[in-house]
Amino acid sequence: MPDCNKLNQCQFFSTQLRILPKTTEALRQKFCHSDPSQCARLQVAQSGLPVPKDLYPNETARARRILLGGQATLAGASPH
Secondary structure, three states, X not given: OOOOOOOOOOOHHHHOOOOXXXXXXXXXXHHHHHOHHHOHHHHHHHHOXXXXXXXXXXXXXXXXXXXXXXXXXXXXXXXX
């Protein structure tokens, strides 16, 4: 499977997990390289909705709530 097409634009890894390099690499491997379709951030971004800055790639249940509600959470949002 190809890498995520948002990998170079995703703000999550540069803002949320800078101090946890092993966790960052594990999440990046799973959601950016192995199976991007499972990434909660990508799911929201592909819908055209703003992506909350604090949305973790593994928070698919939260992504579903965002998609059903048609809006991002109060934590702030970014285009990716």
